[in-house]
Amino acid sequence: MSASIQVELWQVAASLVLVALAAAISFWQRAGLERDIVVATVRSIVQLTLVGYAIKLIFDVDSIWLVLLLLAVMVFFGAITARHRADKVPSSFGPLLIALALAGASTLGLVVALGIFDPTPRYLVPVGGMVIGNAMTASAVALNRLGDEMADARARIEATLALGATAREAAAPTVRRSLRSGMITLVDSTKTTGLIFFPGTMVGMLLAGASPTDAVRLQLILLYTLLGSVSISALVATLLAYRNFFTPAAQLREP
Amino acid sequence: MLFELRDVGLDRGGRAVLDSFSAAIPEGATAIVGPSGAGKSTLLRLLNRLADPGRGEIAYRGRPITSYEPLALRREVALVPQLPALLEGTVESNLRYAAELAGEPLEVDETLRRAGLDPSFAGRDVAKLSVGEQQRAMLARALAQRPAVLLLDEPTSALDHAARDAVEATLARLRSESNLSLVLVSHDPEQARRLGDRVLEMPA
Numbered sequence: 147m148s149a150s151i152q153v154e155l156w157q158v159a160a161s162l163v164l165v166a167l168a169a170a171i172s173f174w175q176r177a178g179l180e181r182d183i184v185v186a187t188v189r190s191i192v193q194l195t196l197v198g199y200a201i202k203l204i205f206d207v208d209s210i211w212l213v214l215l216l217l218a219v220m221v222f223f224g225a226i227t228a229r230h231r232a233d234k235v236p237s238s239f240g241p242l243l244i245a246l247a248l249a250g251a252s253t254l255g256l257v258v259a260l261g262i263f264d265p266t267p268r269y270l271v272p273v274g275g276m277v278i279g280n281a282m283t284a285s286a287v288a289l290n291r292l293g294d295e296m297a298d299a300r301a302r303i304e305a306t307l308a309l310g311a312t313a314r315e316a317a318a319p320t321v322r323r324s325l326r327s328g329m330i331t332l333v334d335s336t337k338t339t340g341l342i343f344f345p346g347t348m349v350g351m352l353l354a355g356a357s358p359t360d361a362v363r364l365q366l367i368l369l370y371t372l373l374g375s376v377s378i379s380a381l382v383a384t385l386l387a388y389r390n391f392f393t394p395a396a397q398l399r400e401p
Numbered sequence: 402m403l404f405e406l407r408d409v410g411l412d413r414g415g416r417a418v419l420d421s422f423s424a425a426i427p428e429g430a431t432a433i434v435g436p437s438g439a440g441k442s443t444l445l446r447l448l449n450r451l452a453d454p455g456r457g458e459i460a461y462r463g464r465p466i467t468s469y470e471p472l473a474l475r476r477e478v479a480l481v482p483q484l485p486a487l488l489e490g491t492v493e494s495n496l497r498y499a500a501e502l503a504g505e506p507l508e509v510d511e512t513l514r515r516a517g518l519d520p521s522f523a524g525r526d527v528a529k530l531s532v533g534e535q536q537r538a539m540l541a542r543a544l545a546q547r548p549a550v551l552l553l554d555e556p557t558s559a560l561d562h563a564a565r566d567a568v569e570a571t572l573a574r575l576r577s578e579s580n581l582s583l584v585l586v587s588h589d590p591e592q593a594r595r596l597g598d599r600v601l602e603m604p605a
Contacts (some may be wrong), residue, residue, distance in 0.1 A: 301482065301484055301486040302486040302487075302488065304451060304482070304486070305482050305485075305486035305487075305539070306486075306488065307451060307475065308449060308451060308475055308479065308480040308481075308482065309475065309476070309479070309498070309499045309502050309503075309542070309543075309546065310472045310473065310474075310475040310476035310502050310503060310546070311472070311502055312472060315502075319488075319489070393453075395450060395453065395471045396471055396472060397450065397451055397452055397453070397471075398451075400413060400414075
C-alpha cells in the first residue's frame with residue numbers, strides 16, 4: 147500500500163491530445179459537444195486540483211474532526227444534488243440527508259470497527275467519498291423511481307387506502323420497487339466486475355505499482371462496503387420519503 | 402342519520418370542487434346524481450376520509466367524521482372507486498387482503514357470488530379480467546370487509562347493458578339480503594331512480 151509513483155505535469159498535458167481528439171470527432175460529426183468538452187476539461191482540471199490540495203491539507207493536518215467536517219459537507223451537497231433527481235417527491239431533502247448521513251456513518255463506522263481500515267484521513271477521505279457518492283446515486287435513483295411510481299400508482303394506492311390499509315401498507319409495493327431500482331445497478335455491476343470492466347481502485351493501485359493481489363483485495367473490500375452503503379441509503383431514503391406523499395390521516399396528498 | 406354535511410367546501414388547484422354543500426343522507430340506498438364536475442366523486446371520498454373538506458363539517462352517525470379513527474372508518478364505510486384498481490395477484494388474494502385488513506373471516510365463493518361473480522373467478526389473475534369483471538372484483542373485495550356502508554362511484558360506467566343489469570341486480574339483492582346502506586354516484590338519472598330509495602341532486 148505504500149507504493150507511489152510520480153506523475154509529471156507534461157504527462158498530464160500530453161493526455162490532452164485525447165481531449166483534442168474528442169473535440170475533433172465532435173466537430174467533424176457535428177455532434178455539437180466541442181464547447182461542453184472544453185468546459186468539462188477545464189472544470190475537471192480546476193475541481194480535481196482544488197480537491198487534491200484540500201485532501202493534501204487534510205492529510206497534513208491529520209485531524210479526525212477535519213475529516214468528519216469534510217464528510218459532512220459531502221453528505222450535505224450529495225443530498226442537494228440527489229434532490230434534483232427526486233423532484234417528484236415532496237420535501238425530499240430531509241430523507242436524502244438522513245439517508246446519506248446514516249449510510250456514510252454506518253458503513254465507515256463498521257469498516258473501522260472491524261479493523262479493516264484505520265481511522266486516519268488517508269483511508270477515511272477516499273473511502274468516505276466513494277461511500278457517500280454511491281449512496282447519493284442510489285438514493286437519487288430510488289427516489290426518482292418512487293416519484294414516478296407514486297404518480298402512476300395513485301389509483302391503486304388510494305383504492306388500497308380505501309380498504310383501511312395504512313399508508314405504509316398501501317405504498318409497500320411501490321416502496322419495494324423503488325428500493326430495488328436504487329440497489330440494482332451496483333448489484334449488477336458487482337456481478338460483472340472484472341469481466342466487463344476493471345473498477346477504478348484496482349486500476350489505480352495497479353498503475354501505482356501495487357501487487358495484483360493487494361489491488362484485488364482492496365477492491366473487494368470497497369465493493370462490499372459500497373453494497374452496504376447503497377442498500378442503507380436507498381432503504382432509508384425510500385422509507386422516509388414515501389411518508390411525504392401522505393397526510394397523518396393516511397390520505398394521499400394532492401400532487 | 403347516516404351522514405350529515407353542513408356547508409362543505411373543497412378547493413383543488415384554486416377551483417372549488419364543492420362549495421357550501423349541505424345534505425342529509427339517511428340509512429338505506431341514496432343515489433347521488435349531477436353533471437360531471439359537480440363533485441360527486443369528491444363527495445364520496447369525503448365520506449370515508451380519503452380526503453377532508455377545506456370548509457364545513459361532516460358527521461357520520463351523529464359524530465364528527467374526524468372523531469373516528471380513519472382506518473377503522475374506511476373498513477366500515479367501504480368505497481368502490483369508479484376505476485378498478487386491484488392489487489397484483491388473483492381475485493382471491495385481493496379478497497383475502499381486504500378481509501385480513503378488516504379482521505373478518507373470508508368465504509370466497511359466497512363473497513364472489515354476492516358481487517355477481519362465479520366462484521371460478523377466485524383463482525383468476527386480475528390483470529387478465531375485463532374492466533367489467535374487475536369492477537365486480539372490486540365490489541367483492543369491498544364486501545369481503547363486511548362493511549356497514551358501501552360507497553359506489555359509477556359502479557356500471559364501464560359496462561355494457563347486460564353487465565350493467567347484472568350489477569344492478571346484484572346491488573338490489575345485496576340490499577335485500579343485508580342491512581347494508583348504499584351511497585351511489587351515477588350520471589344516469591334512470592339508474593339513480595332504479596337503485597336509490599331517494600335521489601340527491603348535486604348542483605353543477
